[in-house]
Amino acid sequence: MIDRTPVIRVTSTLVALAALAAGLGAAWLAAGRTDEPYQTADAPLALIVGWTFVGSGLVAWMQRPRNRLGPIMVATGFAWFATFLTDAHTPWVFTFGTLVQSVYLLGFLYLILSFPTGRLGGRMDLALLLGAGVLVTVVELVSLLWSDSDAVLCSGCPANVLLVERNDALAEGILQLQRVTGVILALLTVVLLVRRWRSASAAARRAVAPVLWTGSATIVVLAVSIANDVVGEPLGQAAKWALYCVFASVPVAVLVVLLQRRLARGAVAGLVVELGDRQAGSDLRDALARTLGDPSLEVAFWFPARSRYVDRDGHPIELPEAENSRVATVVERDGQPIAALVHDAALADNAELVESVCAAAALTLENERLQAALRARLAELQASRARLVEATESERRRIERDLHDGTQQRLVSLAMSLGLAESRLADDPSAAVPIVREARETLALTLAELRELAQGIYPGLLTERGIGAALDDLCRRAALPAALSVSLPDRLPPQIEAAAYFVASEALANAAKHSHANEARIVASLENDRSLVLEIADDGIGGAASGGGTGLRGLADRVEALGGSLTVSSPPGRGTTIRAEIPCA
Numbered sequence: 338m339i340d341r342t343p344v345i346r347v348t349s350t351l352v353a354l355a356a357l358a359a360g361l362g363a364a365w366l367a368a369g370r371t372d373e374p375y376q377t378a379d380a381p382l383a384l385i386v387g388w389t390f391v392g393s394g395l396v397a398w399m400q401r402p403r404n405r406l407g408p409i410m411v412a413t414g415f416a417w418f419a420t421f422l423t424d425a426h427t428p429w430v431f432t433f434g435t436l437v438q439s440v441y442l443l444g445f446l447y448l449i450l451s452f453p454t455g456r457l458g459g460r461m462d463l464a465l466l467l468g469a470g471v472l473v474t475v476v477e478l479v480s481l482l483w484s485d486s487d488a489v490l491c492s493g494c495p496a497n498v499l500l501v502e503r504n505d506a507l508a509e510g511i512l513q514l515q516r517v518t519g520v521i522l523a524l525l526t527v528v529l530l531v532r533r534w535r536s537a538s539a540a541a542r543r544a545v546a547p548v549l550w551t552g553s554a555t556i557v558v559l560a561v562s563i564a565n566d567v568v569g570e571p572l573g574q575a576a577k578w579a580l581y582c583v584f585a586s587v588p589v590a591v592l593v594v595l596l597q598r599r600l601a602r603g604a605v606a607g608l609v610v611e612l613g614d615r616q617a618g619s620d621l622r623d624a625l626a627r628t629l630g631d632p633s634l635e636v637a638f639w640f641p642a643r644s645r646y647v648d649r650d651g652h653p654i655e656l657p658e659a660e661n662s663r664v665a666t667v668v669e670r671d672g673q674p675i676a677a678l679v680h681d682a683a684l685a686d687n688a689e690l691v692e693s694v695c696a697a698a699a700l701t702l703e704n705e706r707l708q709a710a711l712r713a714r715l716a717e718l719q720a721s722r723a724r725l726v727e728a729t730e731s732e733r734r735r736i737e738r739d740l741h742d743g744t745q746q747r748l749v750s751l752a753m754s755l756g757l758a759e760s761r762l763a764d765d766p767s768a769a770v771p772i773v774r775e776a777r778e779t780l781a782l783t784l785a786e787l788r789e790l791a792q793g794i795y796p797g798l799l800t801e802r803g804i805g806a807a808l809d810d811l812c813r814r815a816a817l818p819a820a821l822s823v824s825l826p827d828r829l830p831p832q833i834e835a836a837a838y839f840v841a842s843e844a845l846a847n848a849a850k851h852s853h854a855n856e857a858r859i860v861a862s863l864e865n866d867r868s869l870v871l872e873i874a875d876d877g878i879g880g881a882a883s884g885g886g887t888g889l890r891g892l893a894d895r896v897e898a899l900g901g902s903l904t905v906s907s908p909p910g911r912g913t914t915i916r917a918e919i920p921c922a
Contacts, residue, residue: 345402349395352411356391356418360384363421383421386585390414393588396595404686405455406448410588413444423494431495436481439473442559445587446526449552453544453594453686461529468522476515484508516567523560527553538662540631541683543597547590555583598687604628605693612701621698621705622649625678628694635679636702637665638709642902646677649705651712668695668702676702748783796838803827804834808841808859816849817857817875824862829869833919836899837861837871840892844873844915847889852877852913868901869921874914881907889915 363383391414398407420441422434446469450462457463483504484497530553534542562576570576608628612621626634637646637654648654656677657663664685668676684691758772799807805823812819828834841859848854854877864870881889893903901919 345399349399352391353395356388356411356414359415359418360387363387363418366421366424382581382585383418386581387414387417389585389588390417393591397591400595401455404453406452406591409444409447409455410591413441413448416441416444426495428495429498432481432498435497436474436477436499439477442473443470445552445555445584448587448591449526449530449548449556452548452552452591453683458533465522465526465529468518472515472518472522476511476518480508480511480515483511513567516563519563520560520567523556523563526556527560530556538631538633538681538683540629540633540681543630544594544683544686547593548587551583551586551590555580555587558583598690601628601630601687602690602693605690605697608694609697612698621701625694625698629678629680629684629690631680631684633663633681636705637677637679638702638706639674639676640710642710642714647709647712649709649712651709651715666691666695668699670699670703675699675706754779799834799838800831804829804837804861807834807838808861811838811842811845812859815845815857817845817854819845819857819859822858822860822862825869826863829921832899833869833921836895836901836919837869837917839895840871840903840915840917841873843889843892844875844913847881848873848875848877848913852879852881854912863921864918867920869917869919871917871919872914874912876912879907879909879911879913881905881913892917 360383364381367383391411394407394410394412394414396407397404397410401407416437419434420438422430423438425431425434443466446466447457450466451457457466478499481497481499482501485500485503485505485508530549534549537545558576558580561572562580565572565576605628608624611624622634622636625636626632635648635654637648637656640647640651643653646654646656656665657679662682663679664682665677665679667674668678678691678695680691754772754776758776761768761772796807796810798810805825808821808823812821829837845857845859848857852875854875857873857875860870860872860874862870889903889905896903896917896919899919901917903915903917905913905915907913
């Protein structure tokens with residue numbers, strides 16, 4: 338990024354010299370008057386208002402080069418000096434000064450509506466600014482086409498060089514319309530600012546309070562001054578003098594806000610000391626909230642095991658979306674996220690303060706993150722344990738139901754058949770033969786059901802020949818074509834093989850039932866001789882999620898109970914890939 342500071346410094350110097358010259362020129366014009374001023378203040382006030390605006394604008398521009406408010410304030414200062422051209426004795430200079438005499442109010446209005454971001458807040462802001470722009474330029478120009486200097490503008494003023502045809506009644510009507518409309522726009526602006534203040538957060542109010550209050554006071558006095566002109570100036574020049582004095586306080590308020598920001602950044606040193614002396618268990622959030630001036634501050638800690646943020650107690654927390662009243666600033670250490678500060682959007686305009694706080698608290702946030710991750714892991718372990726207990730109980734009830742409804746009924750039938758065969762064996766042995774044959778068939782079906790039930794509990798092939806053979810058998814019995822690639826040693830610990838087998842079994846079942854896949858692929862390998870990596874991929878419709886159903890969630894619990902991890906990648910329309918990593922050491 339190009340460093341624009343030297344360019345800004347040179348430009349600021351040139352602007353300051355130009356403001357010095359413009360101020361002295363305005364003061365010279367004001368001091369040279371021999372009659373009542375038309376629309377301007379006296380020389381001392383002229384210098385105070387104009388130079389304060391230019392000076393404050395240069396300071397704001399130097400601190401925030403990308404913010405428009407600095408240049409706007411500088412332009413407002415020069416526009417203020419331009420109003421003193423109405424005190425000139427040359428007709429064309431006087432006419433030009435009359436034409437631009439109220440343009441400085443546009444810069445003031447933009448400053449009040451867009452502070453502190455430099456961007457207008459919405460359509461209402463833009464409508465007020467455009468309305469004021471038309472009022473102080475187009476309407477002023479139209480008025481000058483019919484206004485005679487002596488009759489309408491001021492007694493003894495130079496000639497109006499834009500006069501097309503003198504029409505005192507029309508010129509006076511346009512002037513009064515301009516004034517009445519100006520009062521309405523001023524009142525609408527005050528209403529807008531009051532509503533904005535009432536809906537603002539504590540941090541936003543703190544950021545704009547001095548400028549908003551002085552700006553609102555200036556607008557109210559401006560409305561009174563214009564109304565005074567409409568009704569024939571019963572207050573005389575006192576209304577205009579009050580306006581100029583209050584107007585001069587606006588750039589001072591901007592400097593106060595800039596000073597507050599500097600002091601706030603200086604408070605970061607106090608935060609470092611506070612964090613160094615911080616007692617175990619004390620609230621880090623409160624310390625950060627005090628330094629940032631945002632009571633609503635939230636601290637989210639990065640939990641890498643789940644690639645998500647959690648709060649201090651380990652509960653998941655979502656960061657705010659873009660275009661929200663809340664903003665998340667991510668805190669990194671060694672290029673890795675450790676936490677995020679969720680704060681009021683008003684602090685985004687004071688990014689230096691937020692960055693300083695993040696840098697000062699990084700080490701403490703890292704320590705807190707480790708504790709939050711531990712709590713999150715404990716919470717997950719408790720939840721996983723509860724799910725495993727529930728799954729075990731559910732499985733026990735399923736086995737009980739299968740035995741009762743299937744095997745038990747067949748055994749009861751077998752006992753009755755054998756009893757009937759026994760009763761007929763003595764009297765009619767030939768009649769007992771079909772009964773014995775039917776009993777033998779029932780016994781064969783019962784044994785098959787028992788084998789299937791045992792296979793679901795724990796496959797015998799897995800016990801006898803290991804995970805490779807069990808996966809091969811699983812692929813052969815799958816409801817869709819499944820390719821298998823196994824690169825493993827002879828045997829792994831039984832609990833590892835069981836977890837891998839049931840992950841593959843559930844994944845293949847889901848691929849056939851939910852994914853509408855045409856084929857699947859299973860790859861099992863040992864990574865770095867330390868972890869079993871099992872990957873099951875299909876070419877189905879995708880859209881699956883690890884937390885979307887009890888099956889995958891139960892598999893994740895089983896894998897995590899062994900210290901492993903299970904991830905699901907399932908973009909819509911691009912199939913599903915389930916990857917389980919289980920440490921074997």
